[in-house]
Amino acid sequence: MSCRVKICGITNLADALSACEAGADALGFVFYEKSPRYVSPDVANDIVAQLPPFVVPVALFVDAGKSLIESVIGSSARWMIQFHGHETEAECVSYQRHYMKALRVKEGDDIALNVSQYPSASAILLDAYKKGIPGGTGETFNWSLIPSDLPKPIVLAGGLTPDNVTQAVTQVSPYAVDVSGGVEQSKGIKNNLKVTEFITGAKRG
Numbered sequence: 001m002s003c004r005v006k007i008c009g010i011t012n013l014a015d016a017l018s019a020c021e022a023g024a025d026a027l028g029f030v031f032y033e034k035s036p037r038y039v040s041p042d043v044a045n046d047i048v049a050q051l052p053p054f055v056v057p058v059a060l061f062v063d064a065g066k067s068l069i070e071s072v073i074g075s076s077a078r079w080m081i082q083f084h085g086h087e088t089e090a091e092c093v094s095y096q097r098h099y100m101k102a103l104r105v106k107e108g109d110d111i112a113l114n115v116s117q118y119p120s121a122s123a124i125l126l127d128a129y130k131k132g133i134p135g136g137t138g139e140t141f142n143w144s145l146i147p148s149d150l151p152k153p154i155v156l157a158g159g160l161t162p163d164n165v166t167q168a169v170t171q172v173s174p175y176a177v178d179v180s181g182g183v184e185q186s187k188g189i190k191n192n193l194k195v196t197e198f199i200t201g202a203k204r205g
């Protein structure tokens with residue numbers, strides 16, 4: 001089975017449809033106001049309403065309140081949730097949607113133990129840890145820290161680009177890869193050629 005690809009940080013319809021055309025399996029929308037890729041719930045839901053079938057929209061939150069999360073996911077049954085902050089398992093499961101929990105990896109972490117804290121997650125996303133920045137850092141982490149026998153589908157993220165994604169998929173064999181900054185031409189705007197090269201590279205690995 002080839003590796004799935006999520007293109008994160010979508011802010012406009014043209015980038016969304018181009019990524020779908022290039023073969024993206026999922027699109028990420030960042031509802032974290034401090035991110036340069038922030039998109040409003042209204043704009044995101046307008047884009048989601050125009051997505052082709054079989055593409056999963058993923059709503060990314062960082063320690064968001066219940067009212068924001070419910071206002072986004074309440075507009076479409078298609079939303080999956082990506083929790084990218086310090087959300088507990090009880091909080092994640094309370095929305096009764098498929099979700100993935102992001103874990104930010106650094107040397108010395110017990111990844112298997114951290115994964116075990118989220119038995120209800122559909123997948124676990126592994127991203128690079130950087131103090132004070134919750135994600136979208138453009139930095140990789142030491143992929144050899146990832147145990148090969150984790151009990152959940154793994155979404156590999158953090159500093160992936162068209163140049164390193166094939167190596168990442170070959171080394172880690174993740175269920176999916178996720179990219180934000182590595183396929184941009186400027187913050188929040190995707191580069192279609194990079195998106196296409198990234199997806200081709202991920203599915204080749």
Ligand SMILES: O=C(O)c1ccccc1N[C@@H]1O[C@H](COP(=O)(O)O)[C@@H](O)[C@H]1O
Pocket residue numbers: 008009028030032035036037060062084125127134135136137138139157158159160178179180181182
């Ligand atoms: O993309 C963002 O701006 C962002 C902001 C806050 C939390 C997570 C964010 N994105 C996620 O971060 C990782 C890695 O991104 P990158 O490829 O290194 O730029 C990825 O999971 C994004 O979904």
